[in-house]
Amino acid sequence: MHLFRFRSRGRSRAEPRLGPEVVRLQGDLDVRSAAATGRRLVELINTGPDVLEVDLAEVPHVSPDGCAALFKALRAARARGTRLIITHPNDRAQAVMRQIGLTRALTHRDAGTE
DSSP states (O other), X not given: OOOEEEEOOOOOTTSOOOSEEEEEEESOBSTTTHXXXXXXXXXXXXXXXXXXXXXXXXXXXXXXXXXXXXXXXXXXXXXXXXXXXXXXXXXXXXXXXXXXXXXXXXXXXXXXXX
């Protein structure tokens, strides 16, 4: 299962922040993939993008564990001043994110949930 497809500029940490980065997740975001996904998102955030878009269009299922990975990324993003946007969640993923409280954590300033 492939979790990530990156559109990345490959810049070093010393370079200034430039525009958005997009991560397109694929497959279920559940207990089996959550830890690795959270780590990879934090690693990408630490490279310093202004905005990180996490596209869930190809994620059929998000579990509470998957939401925990997104919470981890949100904490890292806020600590670095990066805006985290989650886009294209399906109806089931939106319901889980709402139940867990992730949609509340993504304020209107942060949110891009569609």
